[in-house]
Amino acid sequence: MTILAYGINHKTADISLRERIAFSASEIQSALTRLIDSEKNINEAAILSTCNRTEVYCATTQSHENAVKNWLASDRQIIQYELDQASYTLWEKDAASHIMRVASGLDSQIVGEPQIMGQVKTAYELARAAGTLGTELNVLSDLSLRVAKRIRTETEIGNHPVSIAYAAVTMAQQIFTDIKKTRVLLIGAGKTIELVATHMQSAGVKSVDIANRTISNAARIALKTGGSALKLSQINEKLHRYDIVISSTGSTLPIIGKGAVEKACRQRRHKPIFMVDIAVPRDIEPEVQTLSDVYLYSIDDLTEIIDENISNRTKAAEKAEQLIHEGTLSYEQELRVRSSQDLMSRLREGAGRQRDAEVAKALLRIESGSNPEQVIERLGRDLTNKLMHSPTIAMRRASADNKPALLEYLISVYDLD
Numbered sequence: 001m002t003i004l005a006y007g008i009n010h011k012t013a014d015i016s017l018r019e020r021i022a023f024s025a026s027e028i029q030s031a032l033t034r035l036i037d038s039e040k041n042i043n044e045a046a047i048l049s050t051c052n053r054t055e056v057y058c059a060t061t062q063s064h065e066n067a068v069k070n071w072l073a074s075d076r077q078i079i080q081y082e083l084d085q086a087s088y089t090l091w092e093k094d095a096a097s098h099i100m101r102v103a104s105g106l107d108s109q110i111v112g113e114p115q116i117m118g119q120v121k122t123a124y125e126l127a128r129a130a131g132t133l134g135t136e137l138n139v140l141s142d143l144s145l146r147v148a149k150r151i152r153t154e155t156e157i158g159n160h161p162v163s164i165a166y167a168a169v170t171m172a173q174q175i176f177t178d179i180k181k182t183r184v185l186l187i188g189a190g191k192t193i194e195l196v197a198t199h200m201q202s203a204g205v206k207s208v209d210i211a212n213r214t215i216s217n218a219a220r221i222a223l224k225t226g227g228s229a230l231k232l233s234q235i236n237e238k239l240h241r242y243d244i245v246i247s248s249t250g251s252t253l254p255i256i257g258k259g260a261v262e263k264a265c266r267q268r269r270h271k272p273i274f275m276v277d278i279a280v281p282r283d284i285e286p287e288v289q290t291l292s293d294v295y296l297y298s299i300d301d302l303t304e305i306i307d308e309n310i311s312n313r314t315k316a317a318e319k320a321e322q323l324i325h326e327g328t329l330s331y332e333q334e335l336r337v338r339s340s341q342d343l344m345s346r347l348r349e350g351a352g353r354q355r356d357a358e359v360a361k362a363l364l365r366i367e368s369g370s371n372p373e374q375v376i377e378r379l380g381r382d383l384t385n386k387l388m389h390s391p392t393i394a395m396r397r398a399s400a401d402n403k404p405a406l407l408e409y410l411i412s413v414y415d416l417d
Contacts, residue, residue, distance in 0.1 A: 001043060001136055005095035006068045006087060007055030010109050013086035015300050019281035021076045021083075023049040024250050025122070029130040034075060036132050039067045044134040046127035046141075048102070050119050051164070051280040051299050052109050057099065059136035065089065096140060096331040100324050103148035105157060109299075110164060110306045111313045112157035115191055117148045139334055147327035154323065157316040165195035167302040168276045169203055172244050175274045175295060179244075180204035184227075187235065187247035187255060189217035192278055196246050197225045209242070211235050213249070236260040240267035248278035258287040265293045276302075354386045 008021060023031055028047050035045050035056070044059035056068050069087060073080045090098050098107070103120040105112040124141040127133040133141070151157055173179050184205055186193045189212040200208050208225035211232055212218035218229035230238065232255060239245070239260060249255060256275075261284075264273065275296045277284040282298065289296040362379040366372055391410065398407040411417060 001059045002061065002092050003057065003095045003136060003140055004060055004062075004065070004068060005055055005057050005090040005098050006072070007048075007053055008083070008086045008088070009053035009055070009107070010051075010300070012088060015280060015282070015298050017078075017082065017086055018052070018054065020078060021049075021054045021072070022280050023047055023054065024252065025126070026250075028123070028126045031075065032127060032130040032132045035068075035071055039064070039071055042067060044127075044137045045132045046123050046137055048120060048123040050116065051278065053102070055102075057095065057137060057140070059134065062091065092335075093328050093332050096144070097324055097328040099140065099144045100147045100327050103144045104151040104320055104324070105148075106151075106317060106320055106324065109302070110167065111317055113163050114152075115163070117145070117152070118191075120148070121145060139338070140331070143327060143331050143334065147323060150327075151320045151323050155316040155319045157313055157320050163192075163195055164278055164299065164302060165192050166199050167306055168196055168246055168278065168297075169199040171276065171297065171302065172246075172274055173203060175272075176243065180206065182243040183241055184208045184244045184246070185211060185230075185235075185239075185242040186221075187211045187232070187245070187283060188249040188279070189214065189221055190248060190250075192248045193246075194221055196248075197221055201225060213251075236263075239264040242273065243271075244274045244276075245284075246276045246278065247283035249283055251279070251283060252281055254281075254285045255283045256288070257285050258291070261288045261291060261294055265291060268293075351387060355383060358383045358386065 008018060010018070013021075028049065031047060032045050035058075036042060039060075041064040042058045042060045046057045048055045048057070056072060058068060060067060069083065069089070070080070072078070073083050099120070101107040103117050105114065105116050108116055124133060124137070124145075127137065172182075176182055179200075180203070182205065184200055184207075186196055186200075186208055187210075189210065193210070197208050197210070207227040208222075209227040209230060210218040210222040210225065211230040211234065213232050215229055215231055218231075222229040235256060239256070240263075245256075247255065261273070261275075270293045273294050275284055275288065275294060277296065277298050280299065284296060286296075286298075288294055358379055361382075362375050365375045365378075391414065395407060395410050398404075398410060
């Protein structure tokens with residue numbers, strides 16, 4: 001078995017494809033079960049699905065390379081050709097290096113963004129809960145999260161306040177001459193929305209309303225922002241009140257439609273609305289961008305702001321890449337150690353059998369009346385001869401066959417310098 005990483009991300013696929021392939025957190029465990037049940041040659045699997053990527057990590061063989069891509073196309077009802085044009089396949093050390101880069105934020109749309117490490121950890125935890133995380137992926141998960149943590153603590157990759165949330169607020173500041181005077185509605189109650197709320201307060205916005213399916217979660221954030229909590233069902237009737245609307249939920253269907261926004265524009269007497277849809281799948285119908293009084297941006301539209309801030313993390317990213325390289329070498333080393341475990345077990349079993357045989361002989365000699373001290377001395381001598389027989393023969397052959405490298409290796413192994 002070997003590790004395979006297969007998926008799409010913001011570099012290879014636009015948002016329209018990513019949202020069709022995305023899995024919500026509640027879907028992942030059942031999806032993993034479907035994958036393992038339908039593909040008998042896949043023993044372990046984990047799914048990482050975020051705004052920027054959907055990736056499947058599994059333990060399989062290269063002869064079954066197409067199993068994952070075929071399953072994903074079928075499960076998400078995507079034409080195989082369409083998926084092939086945007087996907088990538090990585091094996092073993094390349095897969096390990098990739099997930100380390102992902103977990104540390106080096107492969108994110110915003111380099112070094114902090115949320116991805118938690119998302120990777122959650123992906124592993126969901127796989128463990130589904131019973132699809134075995135020995136191979138356990139090794140990968142432990143090492144990738146360890147490397148990501150090192151990068152966080154040993155570099156300045158996360159020292160600059162750059163995130164999707166920060167980029168959204170920065171763009172709003174560019175649209176409005178005085179953002180402090182705007183009325184803001186945030187839809188959702190996850191970490192991204194909380195970060196947006198925090199950045200809005202830092203920008204001087206006095207009150208920020210929060211809408212969410214679970215009103216208690218909305219109220220929790222609204223308490224911090226000085227705003228009100230709304231149910232999702234209240235959005236359409238109150239949409240006209242807001243100058244800025246930023247949405248990030250886990251809904252599989254749009255929450256705000258074109259018709260609702262058109263009505264809000266009329267009620268506002270065509271005063272512009274700035275809207276940012278951070279969700280994948282999208283919360284706001286894409287057709288809203290055709291309205292002349294609305295500035296609608298998706299997560300992909302934040303790229304320009306993101307690029308401006310990436311320069312602050314270039315040096316940190318270079319150091320982080322070195323840590324990724326070290327982590328990949330450690331992963332390869334771990335694989336080599338694990339591949340030799342069977343050999344080491346057989347070596348120990350052989351030595352154990354020799355020990356047991358010599359001990360049994362010694363006990364028989366003592367029972368027959370031999371001097372115990374002499375029996376123990378002979379036991380040590382015979383056991384030493386047995387255990388040294390194979391390496392002694394190996395050294396003789398290395399010398400006779402003129403293999404100095406092998407002889408030097410045996411000398412170092414047995415510390416004979």
